[in-house]
Amino acid sequence: MKLRRNIKSVLAAVLLIGFVSCEDLEVENLNALDINGVLSNPAEFPALVQGAYGQWWNQTQISYPNMYLSVAAQVFSSSWTNYAMFDGGRIPPRPFVNSNTASTRLVNRNPWRGIYNSIGPVNDVLKVMNANFDGKAIDPVTGEDNTPIVLANARMMQGLALGWVSIIFDRGFIVSEELTDEELGSLEFSGYRECADAAKARFLEAAAIFDANPDITFNGFNGVTLPADEAARFARSYAAKVEVFSARNADQTVNETDWNEVLQLTTNGLTIDIAPNGDGGNQWWTRALRNGQFAGWVRVSQRLINMMEGGTGGRDIQNPADTDPNNATAPYPWQDNVLSYPEITTPRDQRILTDFTYNSNVPFRSDRGFYIFGNYSYSRYIYFVNDNLVGPMPHFTVTENNLLRAEALIRTGGNKAEAAQLINATRVDRGGLPALTGAESDDVLLREVTYERLVELSWHASTNGYLARRITTTEDLKLPPGTPLSMPVPASELEALGIPNYTFGGLGNPDGSE
Incomplete structure (x- = not known):
């Protein structure tokens, strides 16, 4: 799905200098770049790329779209109108109100702007590095070559940004440092599956750079420093997550998701929990844990x-x-x-x-x-509340990687005893439930994968519970009929682009599902 629109007037500032409106964002964007200032000094490139992660986190992981979609998925529950929770939880589900004035306007506007505000500075760094410094990031004072760490962390950030476009929205712009001004002016919308493929490519590029440079680190998440080998594993696991959770329904889970790829990626996936540290409520925190x-x-x-x-x-x-x-x-x-x-x-x-x-x-x-x-x-995780939003925030855990791998084993006809063991790691050890053996039917094993996701992961990364229900093939664990399967491009962006408004969700809505 591609729609050709001239978007230069809308996205040029976002993609080139990290423009942001502070009207409704969680915090002011401190990462907007001065092309003629800090980008003239390659010594600043590592910090500039690292800073983009905070903008991405702030607008995809704190409030929106998590609170709305988690209530819609019947994982969270609330009758309060804050963060559009009441709107999300209505039974039967209503269409998502995609309007500049509706109480739901921030649900899709904030992550959309946050994603592109985070990828913009990263693309700027790479664009200037390629144009002015022969693709290098060498400190002019110390002579230290920071090129690998800049490239690896930049590709990782691009993967996160495009990956969350594919997870949340029905379409998006695949932007990179390679776009010229002319290409930017005629950029096309790409469908969520195309965005997912682009995100996976960036993650795998990051993994390759980390693998080839064992002395560099991933340091984009607050309080987290990963050695190169674990950073590469994290990138592969995230690529697997994007492949699995960009599906919109059970049919896509069965017929479109590349489970062989997921199996390969998660077999070489992360081995430690990735949990950024809360900073007391400034930029690194989550409303789910508060x-x-x-x-x-x-x-x-x-x-x-x-x-x-x-x-x-x-x-x-x-x-x-x-x-x-x-x-x-x-x-x-x-x-x-x-x-x-x-x-x-x-x-x-x-x-x-x-x-x-x-x-x-x-x-x-x-x-x-x-x-x-x-x-x-x-x-x-009540410690996070008691310690005033300071402490580890589980974002991508070994459990999540193992459940992705377990599902891949089941769906590819792999070792079901191994899949059962991966499920049992939380099912038995924490849940006290009878151990699975692998002799159960595929439907039974897949049901327990979804169950473990709902119980173990719903308060971790944004929308985890919603995503688990969206892709499951277990009928009685699915989303309530009429729940939006994607967020539309925000009304403010559609209006600026001259594109008719549209939305998803609601019983009987012809645009309610993909």
């Missing part, structure tokens, strides 16, 4: 708690008789005019007792729908 762990702001969706207790949608395949939601302490859906349910004392999944906190009262407004109610709040 408001998402405040019992008065966000509760865990009753759908997820019901699954963990053993009700519909979360039954233990090895105990299929345990499926009656009417016998559940936490029934799903929540019943009208019921204000609270008792605490679950004998859960099927022991993580209810360790990662979640029971609250006897529900703070939400009943006139907005009892379906939004929930007794349980999330508290696995």
